[in-house]
Amino acid sequence: MKILESIPKISLGCYPTPFYKMKNLSKKTGLNLFIKREDLSGLGLGGNKIRKLEYLLADAKQKKCDVIITTGAAQSNHAMLTAAACRVLNLEPILVLKERGVTSLKGNLLLSKILDSEVHFVDTDDNEIVNAKIDLIMKQLEFRGKKPYFIPTGGSVPLGVLGYVSAVFEMFNQAEHDDVRIDHIVCATGSGGIQAGLIAGVELLDKSVKVTGINISSNKELPKIVANLSNGAFGLLSSDKNITKEEIIVRNYVGEGYAIPSKEGTEAIKLVARSEGIMLDHVYTGKAFAGLLSLSEQGYFEKDENILFIHTGGVPALFAIDAKF
Numbered sequence: 001m002k003i004l005e006s007i008p009k010i011s012l013g014c015y016p017t018p019f020y021k022m023k024n025l026s027k028k029t030g031l032n033l034f035i036k037r038e039d040l041s042g043l044g045l046g047g048n049k050i051r052k053l054e055y056l057l058a059d060a061k062q063k064k065c066d067v068i069i070t071t072g073a074a075q076s077n078h079a080m081l082t083a084a085a086c087r088v089l090n091l092e093p094i095l096v097l098k099e100r101g102v103t104s105l106k107g108n109l110l111l112s113k114i115l116d117s118e119v120h121f122v123d124t125d126d127n128e129i130v131n132a133k134i135d136l137i138m139k140q141l142e143f144r145g146k147k148p149y150f151i152p153t154g155g156s157v158p159l160g161v162l163g164y165v166s167a168v169f170e171m172f173n174q175a176e177h178d179d180v181r182i183d184h185i186v187c188a189t190g191s192g193g194i195q196a197g198l199i200a201g202v203e204l205l206d207k208s209v210k211v212t213g214i215n216i217s218s219n220k221e222l223p224k225i226v227a228n229l230s231n232g233a234f235g236l237l238s239s240d241k242n243i244t245k246e247e248i249i250v251r252n253y254v255g256e257g258y259a260i261p262s263k264e265g266t267e268a269i270k271l272v273a274r275s276e277g278i279m280l281d282h283v284y285t286g287k288a289f290a291g292l293l294s295l296s297e298q299g300y301f302e303k304d305e306n307i308l309f310i311h312t313g314g315v316p317a318l319f320a321i322d323a324k325f
């Protein structure tokens, strides 16, 4: 197997991120709850996209690209972090964002503006229209002599997924150092990249660790998407491992819709803040933690299991909503 270290990567974040037991929450819930603070990964305001960007932007640099174009929701954490990473590497960020009625300069949009990103809004949910817009922008850039590099939603392509393969190696080192056994990993899953990387990493280490993705979108195809991404990562690492969509564990906790705060998510945000002083967000991590609690109530976790919750970031979006707490 080709080792991960041989694949070009540019350092953008501050790693390792903290890993520790959430003592108060463990006491309150009766669970053994650990956390990996990917929200403290250093660039922008932190988050899970930075590890993916370390591989994707290394590829862009190697291909001598000078403009990075990416896409996402109006309050996309990925888009904002891509812009921040571009500034470190002297690349120009262009963000094509799905408007969905969200244009006010708050949260990630404000940060993207501070980063002087070129923002194009598209008032549609139709990916074909979004892709056509991106194609047009890329052609115009090429006409002007620029060399654009496109990063799909969430950086969720096999190369980006490697970021979370390397995160798995990091977290298992930390757990070993602290003499902690990780039994179960729980994270928010959206475009599938983080879950795919976690699963691939765990498989490559031959660990019998369950990875549960809490789906915060209405995408019913996630198990298939995640399996394809994990297999793509195995391919890049010349590993003959393979995973089927039936082996991917996804539980749906989107509530009324993507980015619409749920009552359970809001309660989870308050519980984690008031127990551990850790901030979650209403789009990803609040719903993911609410999902973890709900699964626990249904007897989903084994007795004495050590559960590792991945804090994937996302807090900037909290400052873009009129939430009732």
Ligand SMILES: Cc1ncc(COP(=O)(O)O)c(C=O)c1O
Pocket: 047, 048, 076, 077, 078, 154, 156, 188, 189, 190, 191, 192, 193, 194, 195, 284, 285, 312, 313, 314, 315
């Ligand atoms: C804060 C946060 N958590 C979790 C995710 C989900 O990660 P992925 O898209 O790799 O599934 C995202 C993706 O945008 C995110 O911004």
